[in-house]
Amino acid sequence: MTPDDLRAGLLGHPKWDWLVAAEAHVRADPDAVATLFARAERTLGRDPLPGRPQWTSGRAGRALLLVALARTPDRVDRITTVYTQGDTAERIAVLQALPMLPIGAAAAPLLHDALRTNDARLVAAALGPYAAHLDQPSWRQGVVKCVFMGIPLDAVDRLDERADAGLAAMLAALAEERTAAGRAVPDDALALLHRLTESAS
Amino acid sequence: MRVFDPHIHMTSRTTDDYRNMAAAGVRAVLEPAFWLGQPRTNPGSFADYFDSLIGWEPYRAAQFGIRHHSAISLNPKEANDPRCRAVLDLIPRYLDKDGVVAVGEIGYDSMTPVEDTVFAAQLALARSYGLPALVHTPHRDKAVGTKRTLDVVAESGIDPGWVLVDHLNEVTVRQVRDSGCWTGFSIYPETKMSPDRMVAILKEYGPERVLVNSAADWGHSDPLLTVVTGNAMLAAGFSEDDVDLVLWRNPVEFYGQSGKLDLSDVPKPEGTFAGSSIARGGS
Numbered sequence A: 001m002t003p004d005d006l007r008a009g010l011l012g013h014p015k016w017d018w019l020v021a022a023e024a025h026v027r028a029d030p031d032a033v034a035t036l037f038a039r040a041e042r043t044l045g046r047d048p049l050p051g052r053p054q055w056t057s058g059r060a061g062r063a064l065l066l067v068a069l070a071r072t073p074d075r076v077d078r079i080t081t082v083y084t085q086g087d088t089a090e091r092i093a094v095l096q097a098l099p100m101l102p103i104g105a106a107a108a109p110l111l112h113d114a115l116r117t118n119d120a121r122l123v124a125a126a127l128g129p130y131a132a133h134l135d136q137p138s139w140r141q142g143v144v145k146c147v148f149m150g151i152p153l154d155a156v157d158r159l160d161e162r163a164d165a166g167l168a169a170m171l172a173a174l175a176e177e178r179t180a181a182g183r184a185v186p187d188d189a190l191a192l193l194h195r196l197t198e199s200a201s
Numbered sequence B: 001m002r003v004f005d006p007h008i009h010m011t012s013r014t015t016d017d018y019r020n021m022a023a024a025g026v027r028a029v030l031e032p033a034f035w036l037g038q039p040r041t042n043p044g045s046f047a048d049y050f051d052s053l054i055g056w057e058p059y060r061a062a063q064f065g066i067r068h069h070s071a072i073s074l075n076p077k078e079a080n081d082p083r084c085r086a087v088l089d090l091i092p093r094y095l096d097k098d099g100v101v102a103v104g105e106i107g108y109d110s111m112t113p114v115e116d117t118v119f120a121a122q123l124a125l126a127r128s129y130g131l132p133a134l135v136h137t138p139h140r141d142k143a144v145g146t147k148r149t150l151d152v153v154a155e156s157g158i159d160p161g162w163v164l165v166d167h168l169n170e171v172t173v174r175q176v177r178d179s180g181c182w183t184g185f186s187i188y189p190e191t192k193m194s195p196d197r198m199v200a201i202l203k204e205y206g207p208e209r210v211l212v213n214s215a216a217d218w219g220h221s222d223p224l225l226t227v228v229t230g231n232a233m234l235a236a237g238f239s240e241d242d243v244d245l246v247l248w249r250n251p252v253e254f255y256g257q258s259g260k261l262d263l264s265d266v267p268k269p270e271g272t273f274a275g276s277s278i279a280r281g282g283s
């Protein structure tokens, strides 16, 4: 996903002109992002973007405002402020936009913040493509937290590529504990565990 | 019966309360910012509190199918502590958030000069952000406090139709009604107002521009008293449509003035009674 893909998805949106003006406003005055970012979703709406079900109009608009904000020299601090001063939907929009921003791994602390919450939407958003910048122990903890919270594992980007023996051991222990208690283990976690133990044997 | 509790402090309540409220018909709540029993001593404590009102608390409510919106403000009690005054500078950024549909609860506690200033400043914020205001009336010296509250509202220039004056009783309801503000009643187990007294007020004044809330918080209070009041209205001969007006459509109309009230994922009520004011007008 690139900013141009998002723009293509938003083209013809009834509030397109609002978005173009908002992007220009942020480029001219980066402090304006707080207000515009907060208002973007109710202005652009929450309908899914055509052909891009992971994105709504509002979330795509917010991502484009971050792209405009990322032209500033202190971009990481500013993006971090948008996240920390955001409500949950704003924070999810930031997490989802991180991979398309020119910031390398600098915003990884935001993933740790999201993984500390007890909000399934934030935990899932923290394990998208930007989680490539998450250290392996934190990533494993994130995946197991998904299983605990009932978050479908297809929220985790590059799950099979990154799953390792350490994760297999944690899943096996969880499965044992749940089985002993007479409780179910989510199917997708069991399937992952099988794939990992098969490839190891 | 579908219920919108227009004033309840869910932060102080348990998940069992959410479950019981949902089972009894509560579908939406408005949580105004207030004090927490233990006085706070710095603006950061307020930022974390406000963040929970736009983050964790709506998420927790949603687990029980309840829609949660909030009102943000610096309450009059803590406004009197100079260490908390800078909270006023934090408030504007919260007023822009999607889930924040009012400024509140503001008003008087001890009627100090500082409270005058902070009350007026936040009414001005409500005007500039296009939000309605939830105004609390003081527990002590209530009749005098209510009069002074209405004077400040009038001086501020805000349209009285954008102001809800809350915690009213038999003595204060008349002057608020005459002012054009919406009238709010907090039904408490012992103090403030009981379901039967509420029914008597509704008989005298009618259900227009009346909102009924539980104001449940960390004190002795009961989040189901909105529902109990609805049942008391039915037992006294009010129609289901009257109950729906007081417990659902009035709060929706009042907070809906913000343009940000989002009840799209609240299921529509079953049955044939007038579900919305539009259907009602046409029937």
Ligand SMILES: [Zn+2]
Binding pocket: B007, B009, B032, B034, B105, B215
């Ligand atoms: Zn209150």
